[in-house]
Amino acid sequence: MLNLSLSGLALASLASANMGAYPKFGEKQFSQTFHDGYNILKYMSSLAPYSDRKAYGVDRNTPDGCEVDQAFMIMRHGERYPDYSGFGDLYVETLNQMRANVTTFKGDLAFMNEWTYYVSDSNLYSQESTSGPYAGLLDAFSRGSEYRARYGHLWNGQSVVPIFTSGYERVIETARYFGQGFFGYNYSTSAAINIIPEAATQGADSLTPTCAAGVLEEYSCYEDRFYSTFPPLEVAAARLNKQNPGLELTAKDVNYLMQMAGFELNVRAYTPWANAFTLDEWVAFSYIFDLSYYYCFGPGSNYQMANGQVYANATRVLMEEGPKKSGSMFWSFAHDANITPVIAALGLDTPAQHLPNDTVQFPSTYQVSDIVPMGGHLTLERMTCNATVASKAGVYVRAVINEAVVPWTSCQSGPGYSCPLAKFSAIVDKAPKFDETCETNSSYPQYLDFFWNYNTTTNLNYQTGDISSQLTDTDV
Known part of the structure; x- marks a missing residue:
């Protein structure tokens, strides 16, 4: 009996020593909470x-x-700055109109009293970003x-x-x-x-081929075709207008402001615009772009x-x-x-x-x-x-x-x-x-x-002089 008791004590000591490899009582090995669905990057x-x-x-x-x-x-x-035409010009126009209509911003737009637009030089439009933790290069x-x-x-x-x-x-x-x-x-x-x-x-000898038969479809198929049918953007405009009398935002304006938020993160570590809209509104915004890509540049188009x-x-x-x-x-x-x-x-x-x-x-x-x-x-x-x-x-x-x-x-x-x-x-x-x-x-x-007949010279590995000199016959 004495030997059995000693053996039992040895096993108990061994088990106690090994407990350090396992969680303490009450701790979970795996979290049961997942927050990926709330990462705002998935809705921009x-x-x-x-x-x-x-x-x-x-x-x-x-x-x-x-x-x-x-x-x-x-x-x-x-990650990049927005293009000026079709992006930056619309953002600037919307911001200028907002500042013309309201002197002091309140509520969800109160940050605008301190906030500055993130494109400090017009030459930065269309460029890869080089600053911030999300920089493109x-x-x-x-x-x-x-x-x-x-x-x-x-x-x-x-x-x-x-x-x-x-x-x-x-x-x-x-x-x-x-x-x-x-x-x-x-x-x-x-x-x-x-x-x-x-x-x-x-x-067809291209990374950017153009389907001539589908050009008209492509140019009539951007997000503007879809945004007006989704109420959350109207709701966002109404909320911000109520907080700031005279603001007069439309759903289209809200669409531009939400676009601008994503671009800001390409340049800066933080965008206050992310918090100016609810997650429900971001879900609608994201889906509008899903529709645009699906029908304009994805499986919804045989041409694409x-x-x-x-x-x-x-x-x-x-x-x-x-x-x-x-x-x-x-x-x-x-x-x-x-x-x-x-x-x-x-x-x-x-x-x-x-x-x-x-x-x-x-x-x-x-x-x-x-x-x-x-x-x-x-x-x-x-x-x-x-x-x-x-x-x-x-x-x-x-x-x-x-x-x-x-x-x-x-x-x-x-x-x-x-x-x-x-x-x-x-x-x-x-x-x-x-x-x-x-x-x-x-x-x-x-x-x-070109995958079979390519150059092995290193002449273009670095930019020398004006970039246009390296873009022969290229639409820029």
Whole structure:
């Protein structure tokens, strides 16, 4: 009995010693509260700083037994100042009218008595931001540094790697800073910036293809078409007008002020405009932009899907050729409205039914802030995998949007919910074809060629002199 008692005491002592590895009584290992739905960045649409996509629980890291042997990324430029035409001019006009109507602001707009507009120099319009914790060039450099850690094994340390960018200044600067982050001190000799003009004459040989047949649809399809049907913006205008007699804001004015908030965060650490509106109002504002992208630049438009098919099909061909023949890294940079068509052409983020344009859809099936925030990016990985109990050895494809793995609904049989390359190719084939849909001038290029025929010179790695000298035949 004595031996048994001693054994019992030893076990009790051991258990007591191990208790330090576990929470104390009453503490929870996992929180039961989730506040991601209240992060205001998810309701500022495409105008605000980058945020990772809400993930589905699939590990971002490469699945065990697989190796990424090709990586493709198309990234939006980083955080920026607004363009003057169509953005900044409307913001300034609205602010000037508000200050003309009200001398001292009260209530939710009381901050305006001290607040100053964040564009201090008109030359900053359209530019990538360089200040504040959300600065665009910082975002680009950080993404390059992170991708060097993730995909650095694809570079042999000697070859010159092309970086492809559309011909717009802020996009070019994003490409350059990404390259500096990825290659570090090797950037000046190992990266080769290739600028692809943003011109209709490029046809399909472009990161910004234009579907001639759909031009009229595109220009009649911005958020102004939708905002007037959503009452929360009217409610916001009425509340602010009541707090400030004589203000006379309209729902359209509120739309501009909410847009301005997102842009302010691209430059500064804080925007008081975020608190001037309720979360209900931000939800409506965000959905208005979701509608605009869905119908104007996403799966709601066959013309835009045909635009996206250009990049989607080129990456498919490169994957089928494989890294030994075609190369292992393809870093590309363009605009938000050039990336949403690609995602649509790939059959990702495509709702089963069109979005309703008179009510907010809950739950959201197409949220722009998860697809193309500032610095938003789509990454496609070609993986060579060993056999598992559930899948054969072979080549698979994964899609990653803003650092969250996004599986295809109808194709996820591979490791890490990846898609076999042959089935991925079949998905791409379903998208409307650019040459068949867009009625492109027959004298323009009919397919994307620059992924195969690119420059390896480093002449454009840094800006020298006036940026316009580097934008030959480019619409700026």
